[in-house]
Amino acid sequence: MTMSTTSPERAAGPTAYYRFRPLNIGRYLIWSLFAIALIVLPMLFTSSLAVTMLSQMGYAIIICLSYNILLGQGGMLSFGHAVYTGLGSFIAIHAMNLAAAGKLPIPLVLIPLVGGLAGMFFAILLGFVTTKKSGTTFAMITLGIGELVASMALMFPEFFGGEGGVTTNRVYGQSIFGMTFGPAIQVYYLIAAYCFVCTAAMFAFTATPLGRILNAVRDNPERVEFIGYNTQRVRYFAFIIAGFFAGIGGGLAAINFEIVTGADSVNMVRSGGYLLFTFLGGATFFFGPIIGGVLLVLASVLLSELSKAWLLYLGLVFLFMVMFAPGGVASLVMMNLRVAKFGKLRPLLPAYLALVGTALVALFGAAAMVEMLYHLQLNAALGPEMEFLGATVNAAKLSSWFGAGFVLVTGLALFELCRRQFIQQWGLVQEEIEHEIKRGEAL
Amino acid sequence: MNAEFFTISLLNGVSYGLLLFMLSSGLTLIFSMMGVLNFAHTSFYMLGAYFAYTLSGLVGFWPALVLAPLAIGTLGALFERYSLRRVHKFGHVPELLVTFGLSYLILELVQLVWGRSTVPYGLPTQLQGPLFTIFGTQFPKSRSFIMLVALLMLISVWLLLTRTRIGLVIQAALKHPEMVQALGHNVPRVFMLVFGGGCALAGLAGVIGGNTYITEPAMAGSVGSIIFVVVVVGGMGSLAGAFLASLIIGLVQTFAVAIDYSLATALQGMGIGVSPETFGWPVLKLTLSQVAPILPYLFLVLILIFRPRGLLGTRED
Numbered sequence: 053m054t055m056s057t058t059s060p061e062r063a064a065g066p067t068a069y070y071r072f073r074p075l076n077i078g079r080y081l082i083w084s085l086f087a088i089a090l091i092v093l094p095m096l097f098t099s100s101l102a103v104t105m106l107s108q109m110g111y112a113i114i115i116c117l118s119y120n121i122l123l124g125q126g127g128m129l130s131f132g133h134a135v136y137t138g139l140g141s142f143i144a145i146h147a148m149n150l151a152a153a154g155k156l157p158i159p160l161v162l163i164p165l166v167g168g169l170a171g172m173f174f175a176i177l178l179g180f181v182t183t184k185k186s187g188t189t190f191a192m193i194t195l196g197i198g199e200l201v202a203s204m205a206l207m208f209p210e211f212f213g214g215e216g217g218v219t220t221n222r223v224y225g226q227s228i229f230g231m232t233f234g235p236a237i238q239v240y241y242l243i244a245a246y247c248f249v250c251t252a253a254m255f256a257f258t259a260t261p262l263g264r265i266l267n268a269v270r271d272n273p274e275r276v277e278f279i280g281y282n283t284q285r286v287r288y289f290a291f292i293i294a295g296f297f298a299g300i301g302g303g304l305a306a307i308n309f310e311i312v313t314g315a316d317s318v319n320m321v322r323s324g325g326y327l328l329f330t331f332l333g334g335a336t337f338f339f340g341p342i343i344g345g346v347l348l349v350l351a352s353v354l355l356s357e358l359s360k361a362w363l364l365y366l367g368l369v370f371l372f373m374v375m376f377a378p379g380g381v382a383s384l385v386m387m388n389l390r391v392a393k394f395g396k397l398r399p400l401l402p403a404y405l406a407l408v409g410t411a412l413v414a415l416f417g418a419a420a421m422v423e424m425l426y427h428l429q430l431n432a433a434l435g436p437e438m439e440f441l442g443a444t445v446n447a448a449k450l451s452s453w454f455g456a457g458f459v460l461v462t463g464l465a466l467f468e469l470c471r472r473q474f475i476q477q478w479g480l481v482q483e484e485i486e487h488e489i490k491r492g493e494a495l
Numbered sequence: 496m497n498a499e500f501f502t503i504s505l506l507n508g509v510s511y512g513l514l515l516f517m518l519s520s521g522l523t524l525i526f527s528m529m530g531v532l533n534f535a536h537t538s539f540y541m542l543g544a545y546f547a548y549t550l551s552g553l554v555g556f557w558p559a560l561v562l563a564p565l566a567i568g569t570l571g572a573l574f575e576r577y578s579l580r581r582v583h584k585f586g587h588v589p590e591l592l593v594t595f596g597l598s599y600l601i602l603e604l605v606q607l608v609w610g611r612s613t614v615p616y617g618l619p620t621q622l623q624g625p626l627f628t629i630f631g632t633q634f635p636k637s638r639s640f641i642m643l644v645a646l647l648m649l650i651s652v653w654l655l656l657t658r659t660r661i662g663l664v665i666q667a668a669l670k671h672p673e674m675v676q677a678l679g680h681n682v683p684r685v686f687m688l689v690f691g692g693g694c695a696l697a698g699l700a701g702v703i704g705g706n707t708y709i710t711e712p713a714m715a716g717s718v719g720s721i722i723f724v725v726v727v728v729g730g731m732g733s734l735a736g737a738f739l740a741s742l743i744i745g746l747v748q749t750f751a752v753a754i755d756y757s758l759a760t761a762l763q764g765m766g767i768g769v770s771p772e773t774f775g776w777p778v779l780k781l782t783l784s785q786v787a788p789i790l791p792y793l794f795l796v797l798i799l800i801f802r803p804r805g806l807l808g809t810r811e812d
Contacts, residue, residue, distance in 0.1 A: 123588075127588065129588050129591060129592070181796050181799050181800060184799055184803055185799075185803070187587060187588075188526070188530070188532045188587060188591065188731070189727060189731060191532065191591060192532065192723045192724075192726065192727050193727065193795070193799060195720055195723055196720060196723065196724050196727070196791075196792045196795045196796070197792070197796070198720075199720040199789075199792050200789050200792035200793065200796070203788045203789045203792070204789060207781060207785060207786065207789070208778075320716070320720075324595070324599075327592075327595070328595075328596075328599075331592060361603075361607075363599065363602075363603050364600065364603040364604070364607070366599070367596055367597075367599035367600040367603055368600065370592075370596040370599065371578070371593060371596040371597065371600060374582060374589050374592045374593045374596060375578060375581050375582055375593065378582070378585045378589050425607060426607065429607055429608075429610065
């Protein structure tokens with residue numbers, strides 16, 4: 053009331069009340085930490101493998117976040133996201149070649165935007181058909197469109213470069229402030245800058261009216277129709293925005309690798325990978341796909357080196373994640389943060405240790421068996437001897453199978469015991485937290 | 496286009512279309528009943544082929560024709576019971592995701608057990624050779640066997656759904672699951688049976704498709720997207736629509752791969768001069784056989800623009 057007396061001209065509007073807006077310290081802190089991490093990480097991990105992986109993570113994060121606009125925020129399960137990253141890559145690489153030939157005056161710094169605009173253009177074109185439906189039908193249509201583009205990539209070698217793909221050289225034009233973008237570290241910082249800006253932009257998008265109504269379309273499309281919005285158009289707009297950011301990610305990939313092939317960059321396996329890792333990271337929280345992008349690179353670069361059976365492990369992890377923690381890694385993090393916030397994490401620590409320990413034992417047994425099986429299947433010519441975690445194992449001997457099986461069964465049994473214990477404890481802690489929240493409200 | 500080419504392509508197209516229908520019917524049944532799009536459906540098809548390959552080495556083809564689908568059906572039912580049912584409460588997207596994860600796993604396991612290349616899954620002696628000769632071209636027994644099995648399956652599924660008690664319960668559970676549950680039927684078990692049954696149909700298609708075509712780890716992926724097209728084009732949840740769409744897509748694909756006309760030859764035939772310098776030559780020079788792989792997907796896009804609920808569909812979501 054005091055406000056309305058001091059400023060009567062503002063009293064008429066609904067914004068008449070005074071809103072106290074403190075500096076959102078937590079938010080500033082997190083974003084600064086994110087920026088610092090992007091700057092500092094290549095100084096900590098200086099090997100060329102690490103820098104390449106960090107670069108890949110940079111655009112994998114953008115792509116997974118853009119995918120999550122569809123999956124997490126819009127409830128649209130797309131099986132064809134690689135179409136927009138891949139076509140973005142192709143347009144970007146053609147733009148780079150044209151620029152290098154002096155036909156287009158585009159500096160390298162803006163090439164990702166070209167990729168983004170290309171992704172957006174194709175999202176406008178194909179999204180019109182795709183977003184006509186929602187839910188399961190949407191998923192099938194994206195699958196069909198994905199196959200369509202993937203087959204087309206092999207039909208037009210003039211544009212997609214056939215089997216060999218299109219190559220380019222990212223060092224062209226004048227250097228800006230001594231940046232030629234020849235060395236990998238300079239490319240990393242370009243990618244990191246785009247990663248930060250795109251992440252911020254996509255976070256800002258979640259707070260726009262479109263972003264909010266997109267969540268409503270995901271949760272209850274019928275009611276959104278009732279309050280006068282066209283759900284199809286909301287999905288279409290979100291799809292276009294996701295296509296834009298996917299294209300930026302694709303453009304950065306083209307700059308990083310200097311080669312794009314049609315068979316690899318637009319195919320369904322890649323789309324499936326984006327889906328898988330966005331989900332593993334966690335589609336229900338904004339930062340989930342960031343974890344997903346990091347995991348994507350770690351798995352496809354490191355895990356695939358470590359074990360031939362990595363797709364099997366990945367499939368199993370994914371299956372268990374969907375069944376037991378559909379919020380992904382991010383939801384696990386948030387649940388434990390909540391427990392930590394109420395200072396109840398410490399009593400849970402022994403249970404966690406027991407869980408991890410027994411799970412590792414079971415995993416050890418299972419991994420030994422899987423690796424032996426793969427060894428027998430793929431490396432039969434090398435004889436039955438194989439290396440497993442530094443030890444030599446004879447995969448043809450029954451004793452090693454029994455040993456591995458025994459470890460697995462023991463691990464599983466102990467894990468089950470610990471799990472029961474843990475679930476009880478977890479339930480108790482949750483109850484206590486609920487209690488405290490209620491008491492806080494009553495005060 | 497002469498009569499010989501037309502007849503043989505027609506027969507091949509119909510037999511391929513019927514194989515597609517065997518796959519899409521199971522998918523449609525599962526979808527219309529449980530609302531679950533089984534992404535791993537063609538993985539069960541692939542498993543059917545591999546199981547039949549191993550079983551026919553042990554007990555012969557004809558027992559394998561029965562045993563393999565039963566085994567696949569059991570696997571499907573177990574998957575429904577222990578994995579899908581658990582996810583059911585999270586909604587349709589996690590259900591789709593869990594079957595997506597399963598398709599990854601089955602592919603890896605198949606490669607692990609049977610290797611990464613094709614397996615020599617051959618036809619039994621009774622199905623080798625031509626059934627009849629028409630216009631000097633032979634029509635193989637194996638393809639007519641596919642047609643026979645598909646038609647028998649179509650009739651028996653139809654009889655099962657409309658003439659038996661369990662069929663009526665299934666139909667009722669499709670429309671009003673709560674009411675059926677209230678009447679004392681075990682609806683989750685009916686779901687499990689339907690899922691297992693659908694997978695068994697896919698397995699059956701694998702047993703007879705695997706030796707007529709090729710048995711390899713890529714066989715699930717190559718036919719997977721096509722049957723999703725079939726289900727959308729036919730209309731989500733419509734068995735008759737799936738039948739029609741399978742036949743259309745089977746015929747279109749079979750005819751297209753054999754026709755070497757392109758837009759350029761068509762324009763030249765009309766007296767319009769087209770040469771490699773003409774604008775759009777990369778598109779014009781593509782022959783129909785080259786674009787055959789994308790025709791089903793183009794068809795899907797066209798259907799979605801002009802008839803979004805599919806050929807015979809009733810759902811408008």
